[in-house]
Amino acid sequence: MERGLLWLPLLVVFFWLAWSGWNEYQKIESYKRWASQFERHKYDIYSVLGQKDDRLTWGKPTRKDPQNLQTVSFADIARIRFRIDSKFFDDQDAEFPLNGKQISLELVLKTGEMPSIRFTDVNIASNWYRFLSDRLATE
Template sequence: MLEGLLWLPLLVIFVVLTALGWLERRRQALFHRWAAGSELAKLDAAVAMRLRDGHISWGPVGPKGVELAEDIAVNHLEICELMADRSGDVPLTDEACGPCRLRLVAEGRSLDIPFSDAVRARLWVDELMSRVCCQL
């Protein structure tokens, strides 16, 4: 009886990890379905983004798919810069890592998109700007 009680926490941990893995796999499948046919797509812990047909769209991944928060036309884009996450309007430094946000300014409005990793955010913004420059 005592040996069975010792294995019970491991069984609970296994069930929880299996459930979390299944949820993440489902989240990724919903993102891949939403991003199909996009020129550029990104799935982050906070948000999903894509560049498709000259529009950048993003939103959180919910139980039924990506719930679009915003959509912006690339040809209206004025500024695209990475900002520090918690420091107000301070641009992100080159050596910074951790959470940050992408600020897009277009048509007089400023939109902030959260990123969970600054290194990947820099790579994604570089790729985005290389593709957007062709469309501007």
């Protein structure tokens, strides 16, 4: 009986890992369907982001469809700030730290709002920052 009690926590961990994997797989499949409408897109555990023509759309990934979707036109964006932890980077050619706990792009809209799009990877975030900054410069 003691052996059974010792294996019970492992069994619980196994089922939790299986459920977590299935849950993440469902989120990715939902993202694939959603992202097919965009020219450029990204998936992250924190957010999904897509760009089509002059529109930028982002939201939170879920198993069904992305939730809390927000859309903005490039014409409505005054500038973009790249934030790693509490430090802001405004220069596209700057050397970004390779790690950070909170990585985000902050869109400063002409209305004064500042929505934030979270990332887990500095390289992906910096590529989006450079792309969006270049795109704003040509608008």
